[in-house]
Amino acid sequence: MTQLDIKMGVGLRIKELRNExxxxxxxxxxxxxxxxxxxxxxxTGKRNISIENIDRIAQGLGVSLKEFFNSDLFVK
Structure with a gap:
């Protein structure tokens, strides 16, 4: 993934979990x-988010970091 792709992937994963x-x-x-x-x-993939904030969001969505990144969005 390129830099832009990973930001979009994180954003899409957050949206997916939030909508669920x-x-x-x-x-x-x-x-x-x-x-x-x-x-x-x-x-929306406009921010380069820190891992600390990804963890914070994952916790708010009720998933671990492992569960957060366990998605086809992050498969190369």
Whole structure:
């Protein structure tokens, strides 16, 4: 994956997990004390997110990092 691809993959995975739970961006962002604007930019692949924030989002979505990255989105 290229740099852009990995950012898009992370964003798509967040959106996929969030939609499975039926939560809005605002609901998840609020629950993990993150700006909704920042969260939205991560979800659309516009932000280069740190692993700490990926972990924070994964926890908010109720998955481990292993579960988060266990997706066809991250297969080369």
């Amino acid at each position: 739970l039926g939560y809005s961006q605002e609901t998840i962002a609020y629950s993990i004390e993150m700006s909704r604007t920042y969260f939205a930019e991560v979800e």
